[in-house]
Amino acid sequence: MTSIRPDAALRRAQLLDAADAVFGEHGITAPLDLVVERAAVGRATLYRNFPDRASLIGALLERTVAQLQSHLLELGNREDAFFEVIDAMAARIVHSPAMADYWRAVDQDSPPVRDARQRVLQLIEPALLRAKAAGLCRADLQLSDVTLISSMLGAALRGRTREERSVLATRALELLRPGLSPQRARAVP
Amino acid sequence: MTSIRPDAALRRAQLLDAADAVFGEHGITAPLDLVVERAAVGRATLYRNFPDRASLIGALLERTVAQLQSHLLELGNREDAFFEVIDAMAARIVHSPAMADYWRAVDQDSPPVRDARQRVLQLIEPALLRAKAAGLCRADLQLSDVTLISSMLGAALRGRTREERSVLATRALELLRPGLSPQRARAVP
Amino acid sequence: MTSIRPDAALRRAQLLDAADAVFGEHGITAPLDLVVERAAVGRATLYRNFPDRASLIGALLERTVAQLQSHLLELGNREDAFFEVIDAMAARIVHSPAMADYWRAVDQDSPPVRDARQRVLQLIEPALLRAKAAGLCRADLQLSDVTLISSMLGAALRGRTREERSVLATRALELLRPGLSPQRARAVP
Amino acid sequence: MTSIRPDAALRRAQLLDAADAVFGEHGITAPLDLVVERAAVGRATLYRNFPDRASLIGALLERTVAQLQSHLLELGNREDAFFEVIDAMAARIVHSPAMADYWRAVDQDSPPVRDARQRVLQLIEPALLRAKAAGLCRADLQLSDVTLISSMLGAALRGRTREERSVLATRALELLRPGLSPQRARAVP
DNA sequence: AATGAATGAGGGTTCATTCAT
DNA sequence: GATGAATGAACCCTCATTCAT
Numbered sequence: 001m002t003s004i005r006p007d008a009a010l011r012r013a014q015l016l017d018a019a020d021a022v023f024g025e026h027g028i029t030a031p032l033d034l035v036v037e038r039a040a041v042g043r044a045t046l047y048r049n050f051p052d053r054a055s056l057i058g059a060l061l062e063r064t065v066a067q068l069q070s071h072l073l074e075l076g077n078r079e080d081a082f083f084e085v086i087d088a089m090a091a092r093i094v095h096s097p098a099m100a101d102y103w104r105a106v107d108q109d110s111p112p113v114r115d116a117r118q119r120v121l122q123l124i125e126p127a128l129l130r131a132k133a134a135g136l137c138r139a140d141l142q143l144s145d146v147t148l149i150s151s152m153l154g155a156a157l158r159g160r161t162r163e164e165r166s167v168l169a170t171r172a173l174e175l176l177r178p179g180l181s182p183q184r185a186r187a188v189p
Numbered sequence: 190m191t192s193i194r195p196d197a198a199l200r201r202a203q204l205l206d207a208a209d210a211v212f213g214e215h216g217i218t219a220p221l222d223l224v225v226e227r228a229a230v231g232r233a234t235l236y237r238n239f240p241d242r243a244s245l246i247g248a249l250l251e252r253t254v255a256q257l258q259s260h261l262l263e264l265g266n267r268e269d270a271f272f273e274v275i276d277a278m279a280a281r282i283v284h285s286p287a288m289a290d291y292w293r294a295v296d297q298d299s300p301p302v303r304d305a306r307q308r309v310l311q312l313i314e315p316a317l318l319r320a321k322a323a324g325l326c327r328a329d330l331q332l333s334d335v336t337l338i339s340s341m342l343g344a345a346l347r348g349r350t351r352e353e354r355s356v357l358a359t360r361a362l363e364l365l366r367p368g369l370s371p372q373r374a375r376a377v378p
Numbered sequence: 379m380t381s382i383r384p385d386a387a388l389r390r391a392q393l394l395d396a397a398d399a400v401f402g403e404h405g406i407t408a409p410l411d412l413v414v415e416r417a418a419v420g421r422a423t424l425y426r427n428f429p430d431r432a433s434l435i436g437a438l439l440e441r442t443v444a445q446l447q448s449h450l451l452e453l454g455n456r457e458d459a460f461f462e463v464i465d466a467m468a469a470r471i472v473h474s475p476a477m478a479d480y481w482r483a484v485d486q487d488s489p490p491v492r493d494a495r496q497r498v499l500q501l502i503e504p505a506l507l508r509a510k511a512a513g514l515c516r517a518d519l520q521l522s523d524v525t526l527i528s529s530m531l532g533a534a535l536r537g538r539t540r541e542e543r544s545v546l547a548t549r550a551l552e553l554l555r556p557g558l559s560p561q562r563a564r565a566v567p
Numbered sequence: 568m569t570s571i572r573p574d575a576a577l578r579r580a581q582l583l584d585a586a587d588a589v590f591g592e593h594g595i596t597a598p599l600d601l602v603v604e605r606a607a608v609g610r611a612t613l614y615r616n617f618p619d620r621a622s623l624i625g626a627l628l629e630r631t632v633a634q635l636q637s638h639l640l641e642l643g644n645r646e647d648a649f650f651e652v653i654d655a656m657a658a659r660i661v662h663s664p665a666m667a668d669y670w671r672a673v674d675q676d677s678p679p680v681r682d683a684r685q686r687v688l689q690l691i692e693p694a695l696l697r698a699k700a701a702g703l704c705r706a707d708l709q710l711s712d713v714t715l716i717s718s719m720l721g722a723a724l725r726g727r728t729r730e731e732r733s734v735l736a737t738r739a740l741e742l743l744r745p746g747l748s749p750q751r752a753r754a755v756p
Numbered sequence: 757a758a759t760g761a762a763t764g765a766g767g768g769t770t771c772a773t774t775c776a777t
Numbered sequence: 778g779a780t781g782a783a784t785g786a787a788c789c790c791t792c793a794t795t796c797a798t
Contacts, residue, residue, distance in 0.1 A: 007777080031766080031767060042785065044771080052769095179368050221792080237757085242793085386761065409787080526742070529719075530720075533722020533725075553743060554742060556748070610773090
């Protein structure tokens with residue numbers, strides 16, 4: 001039994017990094033040739049590792065899920081973990097602006113995408129419940145709102161330089177935060 | 190000399206309607222063939238009226254600008270005109286879900302798109318100023334925030350059925366509205 | 379109303395001729411690029427006229443069916459029309475050596491191929507019945523044998539020069555003819 | 568020095584069996600990956616044993632030649648050995664339907680194929696001469712006709728299930744046999 | 757002025773073959 | 778010696794755009 005090729009794992013990582021960068025610059029419909037070129041890898045290598053675009057995106061999502069998981073582990077039972085996650089999400093999108101597109105990816109949600117989304121929401125749920133219990137967020141906040149917020153952030157940041165993205169993300173969070181907090185009764189208009 | 194101008198105008202309108210529908214369904218990168226087919230028009234006719242994709246999108250934006258202008262005219266000097274415009278913007282996106290994409294369209298902002306955006310912001314500015322003066326919106330709200338909000342709404346709504354879009358738009362506005370209102374001092378976290 | 383483009387029909391014919399030649403030389407799995415090149419035509423022109431390989435082959439079959447039909451018309455009610463058809467089939471294969479492959483074409487018989495085959499057999503049936511009635515051919519000869527004979531002739535001739543094909547076809551017919559004639563009782567071996 | 572030759576021989580046989588099966592199903596242009604997969608062997612192993620497709624096919628032919636040789640040995644000096652060989656050829660093609668393709672293989676006859684064909688014809692020649700001498704077959708039958716018949720049988724059986732092949736082969740032989748027997752003088756047409 | 761046929765560049769994918777482990 | 782990961786050439790096909798009718 002041979003050991004599981006360390007170079008294969010390297011290639012995979014190279015490809016994922018390249019894909020993340022390319023998708024960030026040109027959107028998730030970017031030519032896969034760009035990914036191949038950036039990874040400095042043969043064309044078929046991409047296709048063996050990721051038979052189609054969806055599976056490539058799926059793998060990128062899996063990486064994100066793993067990162068989220070370890071982040072949540074770090075945060076432990078903190079009451080404000082939910083908001084930390086939102087901030088981290090924004091930071092992640094600033095870093096990797098195609099991120100948000102991954103979640104609604106590739107014509108009508110392929111299975112790997114659906115699975116990853118499911119898992120993310122499951123991971124976030126306890127944090128959301130704790131925040132609600134602590135009265136830190138509005139009472140009617142839903143898991144589905146997290147998806148919505150992610151989409152909104154992602155779209156806002158598309159096609160910008162990294163610095164612009166950072167500025168815009170900060171502002172977007174400023175505009176969104178009050179809407180996540182507990183709501184006073186509002187006067188009728 | 191024949192005077193058949195209305196004919197040409199009709200073709201243009203047909204093409205724009207078709208483009209709006211097709212872009213709404215398939216995104217603004219949809220094959221222009223689909224537009225041609227839906228407009229039931231010869232292929233070159235599209236290209237005579239709109240030499241490239243950007244000018245087609247520019248024309249769609251112009252239509253929106255014109256609608257916005259007449260809407261604002263209707264609203265007159267009402268203090269809440271700004272919020273009416275935001276709602277109208279959301280409604281317009283629900284109806285025509287590619288709308289938001291138009292604003293950041295086609296690889297790094299083409300001139301017709303840039304122009305149209307400029308004009309929209311100029312139209313909205315007075316309403317924003319009035320809302321600020323009346324204390325109806327947060328003091329630091331900028332014109333650039335309108336672009337941001339538009340992006341955020343648009344992204345939330347892509348690729349859904351009309352009903353889903355309507356539900357999501359309502360929710361997105363619920364989340365965004367508190368952030369647009371005047372802000373209390375917030376306790377330090 | 380414009381007249382129905384004469385040049386379009388020309389292109390179609392050019393393409394069919396080119397396809398016949400190329401398939402004859404390299405088999406029916408030859409790269410379609412060769413067809414395009416030989417027809418001196420843009421690549422997409424091929425694809426508009428014939429969306430896929432099967433439809434190209436289908437069209438080639440249709441041409442053959444039409445030729446067969448007019449040939450049979452010429453022959454009228456002659457008792458030996460069946461053998462004339464067999465000879466013509468061989469001649470046709472000599473001229474266009476991919477012909478036989480067309481009949482069992484492209485992974486498990488596509489609909490256009492199936493249709494064309496059906497029509498050919500229907501056309502030949504009367505001639506076969508007349509030959510049987512006149513005692514010119516063996517009593518148990520079936521329509522399906524025609525397909526079989528066509529396959530056998532075709533295979534014998536692939537990838538040869540025209541002259542070699544002609545010699546081989548003559549020989550193949552010499553070997554096959556006695557088997558098509560009425561059979562004497564054979565002594566048990 | 569280790570003496571692990573049987574191991575290598577086993578691999579070779581595995582590969583040949585796999586190739587025969589795959590070529591039978593998908594034709595002799597089938598992806599060699601399928602052969603590798605079916606043989607459950609590393610990819611480079613195929614290439615070490617058989618540097619290219621032609622040499623793989625050549626090896627398959629050699630196997631057939633060997634079988635033919637031992638079959639002829641069994642038959643001894645029987646006068647009808649020639650017809651036994653024809654029947655065996657048909658049976659072999661029914662079993663391994665790519666067989667006939669092997670003989671005219673891979674773009675204009677590669678050397679290993681040419682060699683194998685040569686040897687087969689040499690093996691068959693005595694049987695043919697005996698049959699002729701005994702008046703069992705037509706006087707003008709040539710060695711080259713054997714090639715022709717093999718092609719014809721092979722083509723007739725391509726792309727069919729085993730059962731269909733068996734039925735078709737029987738029929739094809741029925742049609743061909745009279746043409747191989749001594750010919751009466753034929754009335755002028 | 758309007759049509760739709762023609763074009764060719766480029767994307768996705770497969771596969772024979774080589775090379776590092 | 779054996780493995781399977783990596784390579785790149787080549788194929789099929791789509792689509793924005795031009796041009797003959």
